[in-house]
Amino acid sequence: MPAPITTCPPPPAADRPPAHPTPETLAYSFTLPAAPYSPSIIRAATRTILRAHGLEDVTDAAVQVVGELASCACRFTTTEVYVSLRYRDRALRVTLYDGHPHHSGRHAASACEARRRAALRVLSCVVKACCGAWGFDDAREPAWGTRMWAVLPRDGARTYLADPRERPAGSPSA
Numbered sequence: 095m096p097a098p099i100t101t102c103p104p105p106p107a108a109d110r111p112p113a114h115p116t117p118e119t120l121a122y123s124f125t126l127p128a129a130p131y132s133p134s135i136i137r138a139a140t141r142t143i144l145r146a147h148g149l150e151d152v153t154d155a156a157v158q159v160v161g162e163l164a165s166c167a168c169r170f171t172t173t174e175v176y177v178s179l180r181y182r183d184r185a186l187r188v189t190l191y192d193g194h195p196h197h198s199g200r201h202a203a204s205a206c207e208a209r210r211r212a213a214l215r216v217l218s219c220v221v222k223a224c225c226g227a228w229g230f231d232d233a234r235e236p237a238w239g240t241r242m243w244a245v246l247p248r249d250g251a252r253t254y255l256a257d258p259r260e261r262p263a264g265s266p267s268a
Contacts, residue, residue: 117248120147120181128171128192133164136177143179144186152186152246155224155254159244160188162217167192167242169213185226186246193239196232210240217244225250 104110112119122143126132140160144153160177167175173193180187197203210230221228221244228244 115147117147117149117181120144120149120179120186122180123176123178125174125176128168128173128175130168132168132175133161136164136175137161139177140179147181149181149186149248152248152251152254155220155246155251156186156188158220158254159217159228159246160190162214162220163188163190163242163244166210166213166217167240170194170210171239184248186248186251187243188246189241189243191233191239191241195239210242214242220254221246223250224254 120143122139124139126135137157137160140157141153144150144156149156160179164175164177167190171192171194176191178187178189180189194206197206214228214230217228224246226244226246228242230240230242233239233241
C-alpha cells in the first residue's frame with residue numbers, strides 16, 4: 095500500500111504576506127545589461143513597482159533618482175547593472191551596482207570619482223530637495239565594481255515637485 099501524501103500546513107495567517115502589495119512589502123532586485131535602453135526600462139519598472147505598492151506620492155522623485163543612477167552606471171560599465179529597490183523605515187532605498195572596477199592608482203581613482211560626482215549632480219539636487227542621502231563606494235563581494243545608493247524619505251520625496259512655499263519646515267527652499 096502506498097504511503098499517504100501529506101502536505102505541510104500553511105503558515106499562520108500572521109506570518110503570511112498581505113494579499114495586496116503594501117509599501118512595507120516593496121523589495122525588488124533585477125539586473126539589466128549596461129545598454130543605452132536600460133535606464134528607460136529601469137525608470138518604467140520603478141514607476142510600476144511604486145504604483146503597485148501604493149507609493150505614487152514618491153514616484154516623481156524616485157524615477158528621477160533611479161534614472162540618474164542608471165544613466166551613470168551605464169556610462170561607467172559595459173557589463174551589467176544590478177538594481178535594488180527597498181522600502182524600509184518610511185524611506186525608499188535605491189541601490190545600483192555597476193562593474194566599473196576600483197582604480198589602483200591614487201590619481202586615476204580621484205579623477206574617476208570626480209567624473210562620477212559630476213555625472214550625479216542632478217541626483218544630488220533631487221536627493222537634497224527630498225532631505226535624503228546618497229553616495230557611492232566600492233562594491234564588495236560578490237558584486238565587484240561600484241555601488242551607488244540613494245535614500246529618499248517618503249515625507250521629503252512626496253513634496254519634491256511641490257511649490258517651495260508648501261514644503262515642510264526644515265526642507266530645502268522652505
